[in-house]
Amino acid sequence: MSETVSKDNTLRALGVALAVAFVCALLVSVVAVGLRPVHKANIEAERIAQLELVLAALSDIGRAQTIDSLEARLVNLATGAFDESMDPTTFDAARAASKPATSVAIPADLDLAGLKRRALLAQVYLVRSSGGVIDLVILPVSGRGYQSTLRAWLVLDGDTRTVRALKFYQHGETPGVGARIEDPEWEAQWRDLPAYDDDGVLRIGVRSHGAGYSDDAQYQVDGISGATRTAQGVDGMLRFWMGEFGFGPFLQRIREERL
Amino acid sequence: MQDSKWRILSRPLIDDNPLTLQILGICSALAVTTSLDTALLMSFVVVCVLALGSGSVSLIRNYLPHSVRIIVQITIIASLVIVVDQVLQAYAFELSKRLSVFVGLIITNCIVLGRAEGYAMQNGFVASVLDGIGNGLGYSLILILVGAIREFFGKGSLLNVQILVPTSQGGAFEPLHLMLLPPSAFFIIGGIIWYIRRKRPQQVEKPEFTLRQLQQESE
Numbered sequence: 001m002s003e004t005v006s007k008d009n010t011l012r013a014l015g016v017a018l019a020v021a022f023v024c025a026l027l028v029s030v031v032a033v034g035l036r037p038v039h040k041a042n043i044e045a046e047r048i049a050q051l052e053l054v055l056a057a058l059s060d061i062g063r064a065q066t067i068d069s070l071e072a073r074l075v076n077l078a079t080g081a082f083d084e085s086m087d088p089t090t091f092d093a094a095r096a097a098s099k100p101a102t103s104v105a106i107p108a109d110l111d112l113a114g115l116k117r118r119a120l121l122a123q124v125y126l127v128r129s130s131g132g133v134i135d136l137v138i139l140p141v142s143g144r145g146y147q148s149t150l151r152a153w154l155v156l157d158g159d160t161r162t163v164r165a166l167k168f169y170q171h172g173e174t175p176g177v178g179a180r181i182e183d184p185e186w187e188a189q190w191r192d193l194p195a196y197d198d199d200g201v202l203r204i205g206v207r208s209h210g211a212g213y214s215d216d217a218q219y220q221v222d223g224i225s226g227a228t229r230t231a232q233g234v235d236g237m238l239r240f241w242m243g244e245f246g247f248g249p250f251l252q253r254i255r256e257e258r259l
Numbered sequence: 260m261q262d263s264k265w266r267i268l269s270r271p272l273i274d275d276n277p278l279t280l281q282i283l284g285i286c287s288a289l290a291v292t293t294s295l296d297t298a299l300l301m302s303f304v305v306v307c308v309l310a311l312g313s314g315s316v317s318l319i320r321n322y323l324p325h326s327v328r329i330i331v332q333i334t335i336i337a338s339l340v341i342v343v344d345q346v347l348q349a350y351a352f353e354l355s356k357r358l359s360v361f362v363g364l365i366i367t368n369c370i371v372l373g374r375a376e377g378y379a380m381q382n383g384f385v386a387s388v389l390d391g392i393g394n395g396l397g398y399s400l401i402l403i404l405v406g407a408i409r410e411f412f413g414k415g416s417l418l419n420v421q422i423l424v425p426t427s428q429g430g431a432f433e434p435l436h437l438m439l440l441p442p443s444a445f446f447i448i449g450g451i452i453w454y455i456r457r458k459r460p461q462q463v464e465k466p467e468f469t470l471r472q473l474q475q476e477s478e
Contacts, residue, residue: 016331024337042349176434
Protein backbone atom coordinates (compact mmCIF):
# COMPACT_ATOMS: atom_id res chain seq x y z
CA MET A 1 0.00 0.00 0.00
CA SER A 2 2.75 2.41 0.97
CA GLU A 3 4.39 1.67 -2.36
CA THR A 4 1.39 2.75 -4.46
CA VAL A 5 1.21 6.00 -2.49
CA SER A 6 4.86 6.80 -3.12
CA LYS A 7 4.44 5.86 -6.82
CA ASP A 8 1.81 8.56 -7.22
CA ASN A 9 3.86 11.29 -5.63
CA THR A 10 3.82 14.34 -7.94
CA LEU A 11 7.58 14.79 -7.97
CA ARG A 12 8.05 11.19 -8.82
CA ALA A 13 5.49 11.39 -11.64
CA LEU A 14 7.35 14.39 -13.05
CA GLY A 15 10.68 12.63 -12.74
CA VAL A 16 9.54 9.47 -14.50
CA ALA A 17 7.81 11.47 -17.25
CA LEU A 18 10.94 13.57 -17.83
CA ALA A 19 13.20 10.52 -17.85
CA VAL A 20 11.00 8.68 -20.36
CA ALA A 21 10.70 11.79 -22.53
CA PHE A 22 14.47 12.25 -22.48
CA VAL A 23 15.23 8.65 -23.44
CA CYS A 24 12.60 8.70 -26.21
CA ALA A 25 13.81 12.03 -27.58
CA LEU A 26 17.37 10.75 -27.62
CA LEU A 27 16.33 7.58 -29.45
CA VAL A 28 14.31 9.45 -32.08
CA SER A 29 17.03 12.05 -32.66
CA VAL A 30 19.81 9.50 -32.99
CA VAL A 31 17.82 7.47 -35.52
CA ALA A 32 16.68 10.52 -37.51
CA VAL A 33 20.16 12.03 -37.72
CA GLY A 34 21.82 8.68 -38.33
CA LEU A 35 19.52 7.83 -41.23
CA ARG A 36 19.58 11.26 -42.84
CA PRO A 37 22.25 10.36 -45.43
CA VAL A 38 20.22 7.32 -46.50
CA HIS A 39 17.06 9.44 -46.81
CA LYS A 40 18.90 11.99 -48.93
CA ALA A 41 20.27 9.25 -51.17
CA ASN A 42 16.73 7.86 -51.61
CA ILE A 43 15.33 11.24 -52.60
CA GLU A 44 18.17 11.81 -55.05
CA ALA A 45 17.67 8.31 -56.50
CA GLU A 46 13.98 9.09 -56.96
CA ARG A 47 14.80 12.35 -58.74
CA ILE A 48 17.20 10.53 -61.05
CA ALA A 49 14.64 7.79 -61.72
CA GLN A 50 12.02 10.42 -62.64
CA LEU A 51 14.51 12.15 -64.91
CA GLU A 52 15.41 8.87 -66.61
CA LEU A 53 11.77 8.67 -67.72
CA VAL A 54 11.97 12.03 -69.43
CA LEU A 55 15.35 11.08 -70.91
CA ALA A 56 13.72 7.96 -72.38
CA ALA A 57 10.95 10.15 -73.81
CA LEU A 58 13.56 12.49 -75.31
CA SER A 59 15.41 9.64 -76.95
CA ASP A 60 12.05 8.40 -78.36
CA ILE A 61 11.66 11.72 -80.19
CA GLY A 62 15.24 11.62 -81.39
CA ARG A 63 16.60 14.22 -78.97
CA ALA A 64 18.63 11.92 -76.72
CA GLN A 65 20.28 13.59 -73.73
CA THR A 66 22.12 12.52 -70.62
CA ILE A 67 21.36 13.62 -67.07
CA ASP A 68 24.48 15.78 -67.05
CA SER A 69 23.44 17.64 -70.18
CA LEU A 70 20.20 18.81 -68.52
CA GLU A 71 20.52 22.21 -66.94
CA ALA A 72 18.56 22.29 -63.65
CA ARG A 73 17.18 25.70 -62.69
CA LEU A 74 14.73 27.08 -60.16
CA VAL A 75 12.11 29.44 -61.49
CA ASN A 76 10.12 32.02 -59.56
CA LEU A 77 6.67 31.28 -60.97
CA ALA A 78 5.20 34.72 -60.29
CA THR A 79 7.91 36.68 -62.13
CA GLY A 80 9.18 33.97 -64.45
CA ALA A 81 12.76 34.79 -63.49
CA PHE A 82 15.38 32.28 -62.41
CA ASP A 83 15.90 31.97 -58.69
CA GLU A 84 19.47 31.39 -57.55
CA SER A 85 18.80 31.21 -53.80
CA MET A 86 19.30 27.45 -53.50
CA ASP A 87 20.55 24.35 -55.24
CA PRO A 88 17.88 23.35 -57.79
CA THR A 89 18.62 19.63 -57.50
CA THR A 90 17.76 19.49 -53.80
CA PHE A 91 14.51 21.47 -54.15
CA ASP A 92 11.57 19.43 -52.84
CA ALA A 93 8.55 20.69 -54.75
CA ALA A 94 5.95 18.61 -52.88
CA ARG A 95 7.27 19.81 -49.53
CA ALA A 96 7.46 23.42 -50.70
CA ALA A 97 3.86 23.28 -51.95
CA SER A 98 2.59 22.05 -48.58
CA LYS A 99 4.23 24.75 -46.44
CA PRO A 100 2.53 28.15 -46.13
CA ALA A 101 5.84 30.04 -46.23
CA THR A 102 6.96 28.58 -49.54
CA SER A 103 3.63 28.29 -51.34
CA VAL A 104 0.66 30.36 -52.38
CA ALA A 105 -3.06 29.63 -52.58
CA ILE A 106 -4.34 29.32 -56.14
CA PRO A 107 -7.42 31.50 -56.81
CA ALA A 108 -10.36 29.13 -57.23
CA ASP A 109 -11.23 30.35 -60.73
CA LEU A 110 -7.69 29.70 -61.92
CA ASP A 111 -7.30 26.33 -60.19
CA LEU A 112 -7.94 24.20 -63.25
CA ALA A 113 -5.64 21.48 -61.92
CA GLY A 114 -7.43 21.20 -58.56
CA LEU A 115 -4.21 21.71 -56.60
CA LYS A 116 -5.43 24.44 -54.16
CA ARG A 117 -1.82 25.55 -53.47
CA ARG A 118 1.35 25.68 -55.48
CA ALA A 119 4.96 26.29 -54.51
CA LEU A 120 6.43 29.75 -55.16
CA LEU A 121 9.35 28.17 -56.98
CA ALA A 122 9.51 25.33 -59.48
CA GLN A 123 12.36 23.17 -60.66
CA VAL A 124 12.77 23.14 -64.43
CA TYR A 125 15.31 21.53 -66.72
CA LEU A 126 16.69 23.13 -69.86
CA VAL A 127 18.47 21.61 -72.82
CA ARG A 128 20.67 24.08 -74.69
CA SER A 129 22.03 23.77 -78.18
CA SER A 130 25.78 24.11 -78.74
CA GLY A 131 25.25 27.85 -79.29
CA GLY A 132 23.72 28.20 -75.82
CA VAL A 133 20.18 28.81 -77.10
CA ILE A 134 17.41 26.95 -75.30
CA ASP A 135 16.48 23.93 -77.35
CA LEU A 136 14.02 22.17 -75.06
CA VAL A 137 12.25 23.17 -71.85
CA ILE A 138 11.25 20.42 -69.41
CA LEU A 139 8.59 21.44 -66.89
CA PRO A 140 7.15 19.45 -63.98
CA VAL A 141 3.34 19.55 -64.08
CA SER A 142 0.79 18.06 -61.69
CA GLY A 143 -2.95 18.01 -61.17
CA ARG A 144 -5.88 16.07 -59.80
CA GLY A 145 -6.87 13.05 -61.86
CA TYR A 146 -9.78 10.75 -61.11
CA GLN A 147 -8.47 9.29 -57.85
CA SER A 148 -4.90 10.49 -57.51
CA THR A 149 -2.54 13.33 -58.23
CA LEU A 150 -1.01 13.06 -61.69
CA ARG A 151 2.62 14.13 -62.06
CA ALA A 152 4.31 14.46 -65.39
CA TRP A 153 7.10 16.08 -67.34
CA LEU A 154 6.00 18.43 -70.08
CA VAL A 155 8.64 18.86 -72.78
CA LEU A 156 8.30 22.04 -74.85
CA ASP A 157 10.30 23.26 -77.77
CA GLY A 158 12.74 26.12 -77.20
CA ASP A 159 10.21 28.56 -78.71
CA THR A 160 7.73 27.25 -76.06
CA ARG A 161 4.99 27.02 -78.67
CA THR A 162 5.13 23.33 -79.43
CA VAL A 163 4.71 20.37 -77.10
CA ARG A 164 7.30 17.69 -77.80
CA ALA A 165 6.32 15.13 -75.19
CA LEU A 166 4.29 14.52 -72.05
CA LYS A 167 5.65 11.82 -69.77
CA PHE A 168 3.82 10.78 -66.59
CA TYR A 169 6.06 9.70 -63.76
CA GLN A 170 3.58 9.30 -60.92
CA HIS A 171 -0.13 8.60 -60.67
CA GLY A 172 -2.55 6.21 -58.99
CA GLU A 173 -5.25 5.97 -61.64
CA THR A 174 -7.32 2.84 -62.25
CA PRO A 175 -5.21 0.12 -63.89
CA GLY A 176 -6.35 -0.53 -67.45
CA VAL A 177 -8.49 2.63 -67.61
CA GLY A 178 -7.06 5.95 -66.35
CA ALA A 179 -3.62 4.37 -66.13
CA ARG A 180 -3.58 4.32 -69.94
CA ILE A 181 -2.18 7.88 -69.81
CA GLU A 182 1.12 6.00 -69.58
CA ASP A 183 0.48 3.95 -72.73
CA PRO A 184 3.04 4.65 -75.46
CA GLU A 185 0.24 5.11 -78.04
CA TRP A 186 -1.47 7.75 -75.95
CA GLU A 187 1.79 9.49 -75.08
CA ALA A 188 2.72 9.54 -78.77
CA GLN A 189 -0.21 11.90 -79.41
CA TRP A 190 1.66 14.62 -77.53
CA ARG A 191 4.52 14.70 -79.99
CA ASP A 192 4.77 17.93 -81.97
CA LEU A 193 1.49 19.38 -80.83
CA PRO A 194 1.07 23.16 -81.20
CA ALA A 195 0.03 24.61 -77.84
CA TYR A 196 -1.00 28.10 -78.99
CA ASP A 197 -2.90 29.37 -82.00
CA ASP A 198 -1.53 32.11 -84.27
CA ASP A 199 -2.89 34.80 -81.95
CA GLY A 200 -0.92 33.37 -79.04
CA VAL A 201 -4.00 32.04 -77.24
CA LEU A 202 -3.41 28.83 -75.27
CA ARG A 203 -5.43 26.09 -76.96
CA ILE A 204 -3.81 22.88 -75.74
CA GLY A 205 -5.95 20.21 -74.14
CA VAL A 206 -7.63 16.85 -74.28
CA ARG A 207 -10.69 16.50 -76.50
CA SER A 208 -13.71 15.30 -74.59
CA HIS A 209 -15.73 12.47 -75.95
CA GLY A 210 -18.35 13.40 -78.52
CA ALA A 211 -17.00 16.91 -78.98
CA GLY A 212 -16.83 16.33 -82.70
CA TYR A 213 -14.60 18.38 -84.94
CA SER A 214 -13.77 21.84 -83.75
CA ASP A 215 -11.20 24.52 -84.36
CA ASP A 216 -9.32 23.18 -81.35
CA ALA A 217 -8.75 19.79 -82.94
CA GLN A 218 -5.24 20.51 -84.11
CA TYR A 219 -4.18 21.62 -80.62
CA GLN A 220 -5.73 18.74 -78.72
CA VAL A 221 -5.32 15.02 -78.26
CA ASP A 222 -8.00 12.34 -78.01
CA GLY A 223 -9.26 11.43 -74.55
CA ILE A 224 -9.38 7.89 -73.24
CA SER A 225 -12.70 6.11 -73.36
CA GLY A 226 -13.83 5.12 -69.87
CA ALA A 227 -11.40 7.57 -68.31
CA THR A 228 -13.18 10.87 -68.81
CA ARG A 229 -12.20 12.25 -65.42
CA THR A 230 -8.54 11.33 -65.86
CA ALA A 231 -8.51 12.99 -69.28
CA GLN A 232 -10.18 16.10 -67.85
CA GLY A 233 -7.49 16.08 -65.16
CA VAL A 234 -4.73 16.03 -67.77
CA ASP A 235 -6.50 18.80 -69.68
CA GLY A 236 -6.86 21.03 -66.59
CA MET A 237 -3.31 20.28 -65.49
CA LEU A 238 -1.81 21.49 -68.79
CA ARG A 239 -4.05 24.55 -69.03
CA PHE A 240 -3.15 25.51 -65.46
CA TRP A 241 0.60 25.01 -65.71
CA MET A 242 0.91 26.70 -69.08
CA GLY A 243 -1.39 29.48 -67.92
CA GLU A 244 -0.79 32.74 -66.09
CA PHE A 245 -0.66 31.22 -62.61
CA GLY A 246 1.59 28.38 -63.72
CA PHE A 247 4.62 28.65 -65.97
CA GLY A 248 3.01 31.38 -68.10
CA PRO A 249 5.34 34.22 -66.98
CA PHE A 250 8.39 31.97 -67.35
CA LEU A 251 7.41 30.88 -70.86
CA GLN A 252 6.70 34.50 -71.76
CA ARG A 253 10.18 35.46 -70.60
CA ILE A 254 11.79 32.70 -72.65
CA ARG A 255 9.93 33.88 -75.74
CA GLU A 256 10.87 37.51 -75.21
CA GLU A 257 14.41 37.20 -74.05
CA ARG A 258 15.47 33.85 -75.49
CA LEU A 259 17.26 33.39 -72.17
CA MET B 260 -1.99 -15.70 -15.74
CA GLN B 261 0.02 -18.89 -15.61
CA ASP B 262 -0.27 -19.48 -19.33
CA SER B 263 2.62 -21.29 -20.95
CA LYS B 264 4.82 -19.17 -23.19
CA TRP B 265 3.50 -20.94 -26.25
CA ARG B 266 -0.05 -20.22 -25.17
CA ILE B 267 0.72 -16.50 -24.71
CA LEU B 268 2.08 -16.41 -28.22
CA SER B 269 -0.60 -18.49 -29.93
CA ARG B 270 -3.76 -17.42 -28.13
CA PRO B 271 -4.09 -14.08 -29.99
CA LEU B 272 -3.85 -15.83 -33.37
CA ILE B 273 -7.41 -17.18 -33.46
CA ASP B 274 -8.83 -17.63 -29.96
CA ASP B 275 -8.26 -14.04 -28.87
CA ASN B 276 -7.51 -12.32 -32.15
CA PRO B 277 -7.35 -8.52 -31.72
CA LEU B 278 -9.03 -7.90 -35.08
CA THR B 279 -11.72 -10.57 -35.26
CA LEU B 280 -12.61 -10.99 -31.57
CA GLN B 281 -11.82 -7.60 -30.07
CA ILE B 282 -12.53 -5.71 -33.33
CA LEU B 283 -9.56 -3.37 -32.82
CA GLY B 284 -7.31 -1.82 -35.46
CA ILE B 285 -9.94 -1.95 -38.20
CA CYS B 286 -9.01 1.45 -39.69
CA SER B 287 -5.51 0.48 -40.71
CA ALA B 288 -6.74 -2.94 -41.80
CA LEU B 289 -8.97 -1.24 -44.37
CA ALA B 290 -6.35 1.17 -45.58
CA VAL B 291 -3.25 -0.94 -46.13
CA THR B 292 -4.74 -4.14 -47.53
CA THR B 293 -5.28 -3.15 -51.16
CA SER B 294 -2.24 -5.24 -51.99
CA LEU B 295 -0.29 -8.00 -50.33
CA ASP B 296 3.08 -6.23 -50.19
CA THR B 297 1.77 -3.27 -48.20
CA ALA B 298 -0.14 -5.66 -45.90
CA LEU B 299 3.04 -7.65 -45.27
CA LEU B 300 5.11 -4.55 -44.52
CA MET B 301 2.43 -3.12 -42.24
CA SER B 302 2.23 -6.47 -40.43
CA PHE B 303 5.96 -6.49 -39.89
CA VAL B 304 5.92 -2.94 -38.55
CA VAL B 305 3.04 -3.60 -36.17
CA VAL B 306 4.70 -6.78 -34.81
CA CYS B 307 7.90 -4.80 -34.14
CA VAL B 308 6.11 -1.89 -32.47
CA LEU B 309 3.92 -4.20 -30.36
CA ALA B 310 6.84 -6.35 -29.18
CA LEU B 311 9.10 -3.40 -28.37
CA GLY B 312 6.29 -1.28 -26.92
CA SER B 313 4.93 -3.99 -24.62
CA GLY B 314 8.48 -4.99 -23.64
CA SER B 315 9.52 -1.44 -22.68
CA VAL B 316 6.30 -0.72 -20.80
CA SER B 317 6.72 -3.99 -18.91
CA LEU B 318 10.30 -3.09 -17.98
CA ILE B 319 9.32 0.21 -16.34
CA ARG B 320 5.92 -0.91 -15.03
CA ASN B 321 7.07 -0.99 -11.38
CA TYR B 322 8.40 2.56 -11.54
CA LEU B 323 5.50 4.03 -13.44
CA PRO B 324 3.20 6.33 -11.39
CA HIS B 325 -0.43 5.46 -11.94
CA SER B 326 -1.44 9.03 -12.79
CA VAL B 327 0.86 9.44 -15.80
CA ARG B 328 0.97 5.86 -17.08
CA ILE B 329 -1.08 6.37 -20.27
CA ILE B 330 0.88 9.40 -21.43
CA VAL B 331 4.16 7.59 -20.77
CA GLN B 332 2.94 4.55 -22.71
CA ILE B 333 1.90 6.77 -25.61
CA THR B 334 5.28 8.53 -25.57
CA ILE B 335 7.10 5.21 -25.78
CA ILE B 336 4.84 3.91 -28.55
CA ALA B 337 5.05 7.16 -30.52
CA SER B 338 8.85 7.16 -30.33
CA LEU B 339 8.99 3.57 -31.53
CA VAL B 340 6.67 4.34 -34.42
CA ILE B 341 8.78 7.33 -35.48
CA VAL B 342 11.92 5.19 -35.34
CA VAL B 343 10.32 2.43 -37.41
CA ASP B 344 8.95 4.99 -39.89
CA GLN B 345 12.41 6.51 -40.32
CA VAL B 346 13.93 3.07 -40.89
CA LEU B 347 11.26 2.26 -43.48
CA GLN B 348 11.82 5.55 -45.29
CA ALA B 349 15.50 4.69 -45.43
CA TYR B 350 15.36 1.04 -46.46
CA ALA B 351 11.90 0.50 -48.00
CA PHE B 352 11.42 3.90 -49.61
CA GLU B 353 8.89 2.96 -52.32
CA LEU B 354 6.70 0.86 -50.04
CA SER B 355 6.81 3.39 -47.24
CA LYS B 356 5.46 6.03 -49.61
CA ARG B 357 2.52 3.74 -50.37
CA LEU B 358 1.85 3.15 -46.67
CA SER B 359 2.02 6.95 -46.31
CA VAL B 360 0.42 8.12 -43.09
CA PHE B 361 -0.65 4.70 -41.90
CA VAL B 362 2.72 3.89 -40.35
CA GLY B 363 2.43 7.07 -38.29
CA LEU B 364 -1.14 6.18 -37.37
CA ILE B 365 0.06 3.00 -35.61
CA ILE B 366 0.45 5.35 -32.66
CA THR B 367 -3.31 5.51 -32.44
CA ASN B 368 -3.83 1.82 -33.15
CA CYS B 369 -5.87 0.55 -30.20
CA ILE B 370 -4.10 -2.80 -30.25
CA VAL B 371 -0.73 -1.33 -29.28
CA LEU B 372 -1.98 0.80 -26.39
CA GLY B 373 -4.44 -1.93 -25.43
CA ARG B 374 -1.69 -4.53 -24.97
CA ALA B 375 0.58 -2.06 -23.15
CA GLU B 376 -2.14 -1.03 -20.70
CA GLY B 377 -4.01 -4.32 -20.53
CA TYR B 378 -1.15 -6.81 -20.38
CA ALA B 379 2.34 -5.35 -20.12
CA MET B 380 1.48 -3.27 -17.04
CA GLN B 381 0.79 -6.47 -15.07
CA ASN B 382 3.22 -8.96 -16.58
CA GLY B 383 6.92 -9.65 -16.83
CA PHE B 384 9.20 -8.67 -19.70
CA VAL B 385 9.34 -12.01 -21.55
CA ALA B 386 5.61 -12.64 -21.27
CA SER B 387 4.84 -9.08 -22.43
CA VAL B 388 7.11 -9.33 -25.46
CA LEU B 389 5.55 -12.68 -26.38
CA ASP B 390 2.08 -11.23 -25.91
CA GLY B 391 3.04 -8.29 -28.15
CA ILE B 392 4.40 -10.57 -30.85
CA GLY B 393 1.37 -12.86 -30.57
CA ASN B 394 -1.11 -10.00 -30.95
CA GLY B 395 0.95 -8.57 -33.77
CA LEU B 396 0.87 -11.91 -35.54
CA GLY B 397 -2.88 -12.23 -34.96
CA TYR B 398 -3.35 -8.82 -36.59
CA SER B 399 -0.91 -9.78 -39.36
CA LEU B 400 -2.73 -13.04 -40.09
CA ILE B 401 -5.97 -11.21 -40.89
CA LEU B 402 -4.16 -8.37 -42.70
CA ILE B 403 -2.28 -10.77 -44.96
CA LEU B 404 -5.40 -12.80 -45.67
CA VAL B 405 -7.43 -9.69 -46.56
CA GLY B 406 -4.53 -8.23 -48.56
CA ALA B 407 -4.13 -11.43 -50.57
CA ILE B 408 -7.87 -11.67 -51.32
CA ARG B 409 -8.14 -8.00 -52.32
CA GLU B 410 -5.07 -7.98 -54.53
CA PHE B 411 -5.96 -11.29 -56.19
CA PHE B 412 -9.55 -10.38 -57.06
CA GLY B 413 -8.92 -6.65 -57.52
CA LYS B 414 -5.87 -6.85 -59.76
CA GLY B 415 -5.46 -10.54 -60.59
CA SER B 416 -2.00 -10.55 -59.06
CA LEU B 417 -0.20 -11.49 -55.86
CA LEU B 418 2.84 -9.52 -54.66
CA ASN B 419 2.63 -7.67 -58.00
CA VAL B 420 3.12 -10.91 -59.97
CA GLN B 421 0.30 -11.07 -62.50
CA ILE B 422 -1.53 -14.42 -62.17
CA LEU B 423 -4.76 -13.79 -64.05
CA VAL B 424 -4.64 -11.85 -67.32
CA PRO B 425 -7.15 -8.98 -67.20
CA THR B 426 -9.55 -8.35 -70.08
CA SER B 427 -7.84 -5.04 -70.84
CA GLN B 428 -4.79 -7.07 -71.87
CA GLY B 429 -6.76 -9.68 -73.79
CA GLY B 430 -7.32 -12.14 -70.95
CA ALA B 431 -10.50 -13.55 -69.46
CA PHE B 432 -10.30 -11.92 -66.01
CA GLU B 433 -12.44 -8.90 -65.23
CA PRO B 434 -10.84 -7.13 -62.22
CA LEU B 435 -13.29 -6.51 -59.38
CA HIS B 436 -12.71 -2.83 -58.84
CA LEU B 437 -14.74 -2.98 -55.64
CA MET B 438 -11.95 -5.03 -54.06
CA LEU B 439 -9.62 -2.04 -54.25
CA LEU B 440 -12.07 0.20 -52.41
CA PRO B 441 -12.23 0.32 -48.60
CA PRO B 442 -15.71 -1.25 -48.20
CA SER B 443 -14.51 -4.57 -49.57
CA ALA B 444 -12.17 -4.94 -46.58
CA PHE B 445 -15.22 -4.62 -44.32
CA PHE B 446 -16.98 -7.39 -46.23
CA ILE B 447 -13.95 -9.68 -46.11
CA ILE B 448 -13.20 -9.06 -42.43
CA GLY B 449 -16.90 -9.59 -41.69
CA GLY B 450 -16.78 -12.89 -43.57
CA ILE B 451 -13.69 -14.01 -41.68
CA ILE B 452 -15.31 -13.13 -38.33
CA TRP B 453 -18.43 -15.06 -39.29
CA TYR B 454 -16.39 -18.11 -40.29
CA ILE B 455 -14.27 -18.11 -37.09
CA ARG B 456 -17.34 -17.78 -34.89
CA ARG B 457 -19.11 -20.57 -36.76
CA LYS B 458 -16.15 -22.83 -36.07
CA ARG B 459 -15.74 -21.56 -32.50
CA PRO B 460 -19.20 -20.73 -31.20
CA GLN B 461 -17.77 -19.76 -27.79
CA GLN B 462 -16.63 -16.50 -29.46
CA VAL B 463 -20.19 -15.54 -30.30
CA GLU B 464 -21.22 -12.67 -28.07
CA LYS B 465 -24.36 -12.98 -26.02
CA PRO B 466 -27.04 -10.61 -27.25
CA GLU B 467 -27.22 -7.56 -25.02
CA PHE B 468 -30.99 -7.77 -25.02
CA THR B 469 -33.53 -10.08 -26.56
CA LEU B 470 -36.80 -9.32 -28.22
CA ARG B 471 -39.65 -10.35 -26.05
CA GLN B 472 -42.25 -12.61 -27.55
CA LEU B 473 -45.54 -10.80 -27.89
CA GLN B 474 -48.18 -12.56 -25.83
CA GLN B 475 -50.91 -13.96 -27.92
CA GLU B 476 -54.32 -12.74 -26.86
CA SER B 477 -56.42 -15.85 -26.57
CA GLU B 478 -60.13 -15.73 -26.55
